[in-house]
Amino acid sequence: xxxxxxxxxxxxxxxxxxxxxxxxxxxxxxxxxxxxxxxxxxxxxxxxxxxxxxxxxxxxxxxxxxxxxxxxxxxxxxxxxxxxxxxxxxxxxxxxxxxxxxxxxxxxxxxxxxxxxxxxxxxxxxxxxxxxxxxxxxxxxxxxxxxxxxxxxxxxxxxxxxxxxxxxxxxxxxxxxxxxxxxxxxxxxxxxxxxxxxxxxxxxxxxxxxxxxxxxxxxxxxxx
Numbered sequence: 001x002x003x004x005x006x007x008x009x010x011x012x013x014x015x016x017x018x019x020x021x022x023x024x025x026x027x028x029x030x031x032x033x034x035x036x037x038x039x040x041x042x043x044x045x046x047x048x049x050x051x052x053x054x055x056x057x058x059x060x061x062x063x064x065x066x067x068x069x070x071x072x073x074x075x076x077x078x079x080x081x082x083x084x085x086x087x088x089x090x091x092x093x094x095x096x097x098x099x100x101x102x103x104x105x106x107x108x109x110x111x112x113x114x115x116x117x118x119x120x121x122x123x124x125x126x127x128x129x130x131x132x133x134x135x136x137x138x139x140x141x142x143x144x145x146x147x148x149x150x151x152x153x154x155x156x157x158x159x160x161x162x163x164x165x166x167x168x169x170x171x172x173x174x175x176x177x178x179x180x181x182x183x184x185x186x187x188x189x190x191x192x193x194x195x196x197x198x199x200x201x202x203x204x205x206x207x208x209x210x211x212x213x214x215x216x217x218x219x220x221x222x223x224x
Contacts, residue, residue, distance in 0.1 A: 003034040006219045014213070015206045021065050023198075023216030025050070029057055031220050036062065044086075044214055048077040055081055067214055069123050072096040079103070085110045086151045086195055086214075089123050091133055094145055101144035108144065111151040111195055114173065116166040118155045127173050134177070149193030149212075150174050154201055163201050167208035170196060174209070 007022070014020060021044040024032050032043055036059060045051035046068025055064055055078075063083040070085060072093050078085075079100035088094055088110045101108040112133075115124030125133070133139055134147070152170040154163040174194045197205025199218040206213065 003031060003219060004038045007035055007038050007040060010215055010218055013203065017211055018206055019212050021067065021195075021212060021214045022219050023067065023214050024054075024220065025068065025216065027216075027220050029054055032058055032062075035219065042083075044216075048074040051082070052077045065214075075100045079106070079108065082108065084148070084193075087111070087113045087123065088147075089113045089125055091136070091138055094133075094139065094142060094147075098142040098145040106144065107146050109146050109148045109190075111149045111193060112147060114150050114152045114170055116152040116154060116170050118157075118162070124152065130173075130177070134180075146190055148190045149195065150177070151195035153198070154196070154205075160204060164204050164208060167196050167201075167205050167210065170194070171209035 011020065019042065020040070021042050022035050022040050023044040025044065025046045032054065041061060042063045042065060044065040044067040045054065048066065048070065051064055051066060055062070064078070064081060066078055066082050066085045066087065068087060070087050070093060075096050079097070085097065085108065088097070094110065097108055097110060112130055113124040114130065115126055150170060150173070152166070154166045157163065171194060178191055193212055194210050195212040195214065196208070196210035197213040199215050202210070202213040202215060
């Protein structure tokens, strides 16, 4: 396996304007260093303690993304440095991120995770819950967290039409939020990130409007 070769192939297939999160969860720091040497700077992890340990060891210009389900009590581990949290699925988590960001004198960018798959194992809010959250007084009171977009994971299936329809629906919802006039102290002018697509479906996701893809196994090999 050549991480450098895999990374070049993936980047050659990215549409203009699409950013790559190299999903390095469970992988050793040596793998990340190899991708870093090829110019990759955005890496995604799903365990806060592992993310913290890698951030302390590896170059400081890496942008770390938290892509896995995040428990509120573990937010403290990543609040001092995380660049983007992809997986916010409830108000209480937003409030905890806001609190920890304030303690670190930061504003932390987050994506709201939307449930689009036909699988109970996936996390996320539905569209109605998101609209309710964004219009709530509790949300409007947050000062140190900034919602910059949405994230969704498609059903794990070989049926391309199912995957495409799920991504298409999320893009439609993303556009509708972008066009909403939501009066909040955290204005939505920064709402511009749509994170859809992984190793098996990122090309479909890009065709349907994704501008941030999360790719792990196609770069680093299957999970270890």
